[in-house]
Amino acid sequence: MPAKILVVDDEISIRRLLRNTLERAGYTVVEAVDARSAIACAAAEHPSAILLDLGLPDRDGLSLIPVLRRDGDAVILVVSARDSTDEKVAALDLGADDFVTKPFDSDELLARLRVALRHRATADTAPKLVRKGGLTIDLDRRVVTRDGEELHLTRKEHEVLAVLARHSGRVVTHDKIIAAAWGGDEDPRIEYLRIVIRNLRQKLEAPDPVGSVIANELGVGYRLRTDS
Structure with a gap:
């Protein structure tokens, strides 16, 4: 139907x-x-x-x-x-x-x-693998690979990427990312999030990428682009 x-x-x-x-x-x-x-x-x-x-x-x-x-x-x-x-x-x-x-x-x-x-x-069974071109994000194993080669991310980079991956294709507001990745014990400024996003982009994107893997929704948040 x-x-x-x-x-x-x-x-x-x-x-x-x-x-x-x-x-x-x-x-x-x-x-x-x-x-x-x-x-x-x-x-x-x-x-x-x-x-x-x-x-x-x-x-x-x-x-x-x-x-x-x-x-x-x-x-x-x-x-x-x-x-x-x-x-x-x-x-x-x-x-x-x-x-x-x-x-x-x-x-x-x-x-x-x-x-x-x-x-x-798929909300009740959150995706275990998220793919974008040659990039694969394994949420269960906390492993990210590009063209089969594992990328080395910091703990905070993993946490921010996991938030975006669980809502892949959808915009996630700055506040939601910060709350999920930093929790209630820390109160980072949005500049810290921007630094993590910048570092993630550098690690995730292949040389001469067609477009950014992480899209910026100006003033709102970020969106993880995935294959349609």
Whole structure:
């Protein structure tokens, strides 16, 4: 059965665009025009994913995220014209899986949706191996190899990379990475995280890489790019 996607947006042109894009990709689409109908539709239709606009007529979309997260297990992908760093961080911290800014590229949106759905499908059995080209991250054994050769990482580099690998393909906010990698006993500044990321990039990327293995979401966090 094709995955069912709930589109929540009060603009008919955006709903039409998203419906056409999603249906061409093989998804089943249901729609809601405001927060109230979104809650009802999510409860009745049990969608696999929700594409959520934040500028809804009856309620701010940010306040809707924890409600949808509490009442169901659908992937929540925010699709909004709001592009401030604070809004993106707030959405992710409230439980959104990803954030796509309008106007959006349809192919990128579909790719983000596929990654989020794949991650949710394997959430109960977290991936043991994460691959990107010749790079392999073995989370169980804490071993990282590139083209079959083991890379030597520091303990902190392993911990930061493990956080990103467990959420591969998805943006992880600075605060979440720091909380997971440093814990409650340490209170590092974000500069320490940037140093660890810089060192990881130098070790993980092959000479003349096509693109960075670890992508920077400016002011928000980092994303581990993986093979689609």
